[in-house]
Amino acid sequence: LIISILGDGGWGTAQAILLAGNQHQVTLWGAFPDYVKELNQKRLNGKFLPGVPIPKEIRITTDIKQAVSGCELLVVAVPSKFLRSVISRLKGLISEKTILLSVAKGIESRTLFRMSQVIQEETGRPSSVLSGPSHAEEVARHVPTAVVVASEDLKTARAIQSAYMCENFRVYTQMDVVGVELGGALKNVIAIASGLVDGLKLGDNTKSALIARGVMEISRLGVELGADKETFYGLSCLGDLITTCFSPHGRNQSVGRELAKGRSVKEIISGMEMVAEGVETIASALALAKRERVDLPITRMLQEVISGSVDVHEAVHLLMTRPPKPEFA
Amino acid sequence: LIISILGDGGWGTAQAILLAGNQHQVTLWGAFPDYVKELNQKRLNGKFLPGVPIPKEIRITTDIKQAVSGCELLVVAVPSKFLRSVISRLKGLISEKTILLSVAKGIESRTLFRMSQVIQEETGRPSSVLSGPSHAEEVARHVPTAVVVASEDLKTARAIQSAYMCENFRVYTQMDVVGVELGGALKNVIAIASGLVDGLKLGDNTKSALIARGVMEISRLGVELGADKETFYGLSCLGDLITTCFSPHGRNQSVGRELAKGRSVKEIISGMEMVAEGVETIASALALAKRERVDLPITRMLQEVISGSVDVHEAVHLLMTRPPKPEFA
Numbered sequence: 233l234i235i236s237i238l239g240d241g242g243w244g245t246a247q248a249i250l251l252a253g254n255q256h257q258v259t260l261w262g263a264f265p266d267y268v269k270e271l272n273q274k275r276l277n278g279k280f281l282p283g284v285p286i287p288k289e290i291r292i293t294t295d296i297k298q299a300v301s302g303c304e305l306l307v308v309a310v311p312s313k314f315l316r317s318v319i320s321r322l323k324g325l326i327s328e329k330t331i332l333l334s335v336a337k338g339i340e341s342r343t344l345f346r347m348s349q350v351i352q353e354e355t356g357r358p359s360s361v362l363s364g365p366s367h368a369e370e371v372a373r374h375v376p377t378a379v380v381v382a383s384e385d386l387k388t389a390r391a392i393q394s395a396y397m398c399e400n401f402r403v404y405t406q407m408d409v410v411g412v413e414l415g416g417a418l419k420n421v422i423a424i425a426s427g428l429v430d431g432l433k434l435g436d437n438t439k440s441a442l443i444a445r446g447v448m449e450i451s452r453l454g455v456e457l458g459a460d461k462e463t464f465y466g467l468s469c470l471g472d473l474i475t476t477c478f479s480p481h482g483r484n485q486s487v488g489r490e491l492a493k494g495r496s497v498k499e500i501i502s503g504m505e506m507v508a509e510g511v512e513t514i515a516s517a518l519a520l521a522k523r524e525r526v527d528l529p530i531t532r533m534l535q536e537v538i539s540g541s542v543d544v545h546e547a548v549h550l551l552m553t554r555p556p557k558p559e560f561a
Numbered sequence: 562l563i564i565s566i567l568g569d570g571g572w573g574t575a576q577a578i579l580l581a582g583n584q585h586q587v588t589l590w591g592a593f594p595d596y597v598k599e600l601n602q603k604r605l606n607g608k609f610l611p612g613v614p615i616p617k618e619i620r621i622t623t624d625i626k627q628a629v630s631g632c633e634l635l636v637v638a639v640p641s642k643f644l645r646s647v648i649s650r651l652k653g654l655i656s657e658k659t660i661l662l663s664v665a666k667g668i669e670s671r672t673l674f675r676m677s678q679v680i681q682e683e684t685g686r687p688s689s690v691l692s693g694p695s696h697a698e699e700v701a702r703h704v705p706t707a708v709v710v711a712s713e714d715l716k717t718a719r720a721i722q723s724a725y726m727c728e729n730f731r732v733y734t735q736m737d738v739v740g741v742e743l744g745g746a747l748k749n750v751i752a753i754a755s756g757l758v759d760g761l762k763l764g765d766n767t768k769s770a771l772i773a774r775g776v777m778e779i780s781r782l783g784v785e786l787g788a789d790k791e792t793f794y795g796l797s798c799l800g801d802l803i804t805t806c807f808s809p810h811g812r813n814q815s816v817g818r819e820l821a822k823g824r825s826v827k828e829i830i831s832g833m834e835m836v837a838e839g840v841e842t843i844a845s846a847l848a849l850a851k852r853e854r855v856d857l858p859i860t861r862m863l864q865e866v867i868s869g870s871v872d873v874h875e876a877v878h879l880l881m882t883r884p885p886k887p888e889f890a
Binding site for chain 1: 693694695696699700702704705706707709719722723726728729731732733734735763764765766767768769770772773774776777790791792794795796799800801803804807808877878881882885886887888889
């Protein structure tokens with residue numbers, strides 16, 4: 233296939249390497265001319281994917297028109313914050329037949345839209361989504377990885393599955409676009425809480441309980457928003473959350489660890505090169521929960537810690553000492 | 562309450578400490594006179610829970626009649642292998658009103674019974690079960706922990722919930738005894754596979770995918786055996802599996818890590834002081850799966866690695882290159 237990838241961060245670059253390895257013709261687009269120049273000269277993404285050579289077959293450009301021209305599969309790998317502005321530049325540039333695929337994770341603050349909804353609004357076309365436990369650093373190094381691709385149309389999902397699958401990258405199809413996208417976005421909130429648990433030097437028991445209860449909390453909201461409950465217990469939410477919580481690569485997790493030291497979110501974020509999507513997702517999740525009248529105790533407590541109204545130790549105490557409950561309400 | 566705990570391993574001892582802290586009158590029973598003597602003299606369980614003092618209020622005895630006499634809650638914390646023989650000694654010793662609670666995890670090889678079924682067969686009385694991400698080492702040190710207690714009778718579940726709950730130990734009630742017990746037993750199989758992934762130095766992506774797909778595999782079998790699917794995505798299966806896979810305390814995991822070095826299971830087990838329940842559970846799980854006509858690809862592959870018919874690297878390759886599939890069949 234002729235494939236274009238928008239976004240030269242770690243995930244976009246790893247996908248370019250993976251897809252080029254599957255013999256596709258791949259173009260990688262980046263927004264910043266200086267960085268694209270560096271990528272082309274060094275054939276290394278030193279800032280986001282250090283140490284992994286970028287094969288010479290991958291074309292890297294900052295010209296969006298040239299990047300997407302004639303592409304059969306368009307992969308959107310820009311941070312959720314910038315996704316709308318990048319997509320809005322595609323008008324008139326892509327064919328009716330181009331398959332759109334979002335690999336970005338987040339919820340737009342203003343509209344509370346999922347990324348595929350933003351893409352649909354800007355292009356008038358539905359977008360598939362790919363998600364799962366897939367740290368870019370590991371995918372680029374051919375570590376065995378399994379993800380899901382969700383599409384409203386099974387044929388499209390299968391076409392994407394077939395484009396990505398290889399010995400070290402296994403793709404399962406899904407039709408629950410809403411669930412896969414929400415799980416991928418909302419798990420970043422629980423990942424921040426998990427970093428907090430680490431930072432407080434609590435134990436594995438605490439962290440595992442947080443993850444199990446966290447997925448349940450996400451699924452409660454997701455079901456109200458039209459997703460299948462089961463989806464959240466698959467690769468896209470649960471699987472991804474586990475990697476995020478236990479990997480040294482996790483950005484959201486490291487935000488939590490820093491919070492535990494008593495630093496402010498503003499201070500933590502300003503020191504980071506990469507984007508920790510979870511921080512913005514907290515407010516979006518709570519806004520959605522309010523609209524759907526669902527309680528998200530962990531997310532709510534995290535918001536209170538961040539806003540400074542509850543101390544971190546007090547937050548753990550409050551969560552542990554809520555009234556006795558059945559496991560599934 | 563007057564509480565007796567059968568089994569002076571790490572988990573039995575940690576529960577004794579927890580329950581004594583909740584002001585119950587606790588007796589701990591151990592099978593070996595020499596070790597019980599040591600426990601009484603040192604007030605330390607040096608072999609299974611090093612460094613944690615055992616409060617003097619806990620009575621420790623090797624006399625089973627004395628241990629269970631007059632108890633209102635009887636906690637069974639012996640390894641699954643020895644459970645039947647210990648329980649068979651209780652005939653005529655416990656009152657009709659005594660609540661029976663199993664915290665043992667495993668499936669009896671000969672009968673393929675869950676532990677509560679063994680207890681029921683031996684005593685004629687139903688047993689509740691308590692399970693979840695709860696490493697004994699952490700519970701004994703008051704690390705925040707959340708578990709479930711399942712009982713066919715909600716009132717009984719609530720009574721146990723109330724006996725255990727405190728600031729650092731949160732208990733959720735459940736009515737799916739079958740699901741809670743199967744999840745707790747079968748997750749040990751996936752934990753061995755996870756240790757293998759670690760030993761092979763694969764990545765976080767691989768391990769997270771294994772856990773997500775592993776829970777799915779367990780739930781497929783569990784549903785055929787009469788459990789609720791949802792139970793497996795709660796604290797008792799998923800939550801427990803996560804702790805087991807990421808904790809340095811994990812015994813089953815360490816079996817997997819040693820397997821990755823090419824050592825035989827027999828050799829590995831003979832060198833272990835504690836019991837790795839998962840090894841025996843593999844055969845039981847496959848026997849149940851055969852009876853119920855369910856496919857367990859991960860468990861099956863693990864069995865082939867252990868029996869020596871497939872090399873570990875080949876096993877990963879075979880799992881990754883199965884035909885393309887939907888996430889939920």
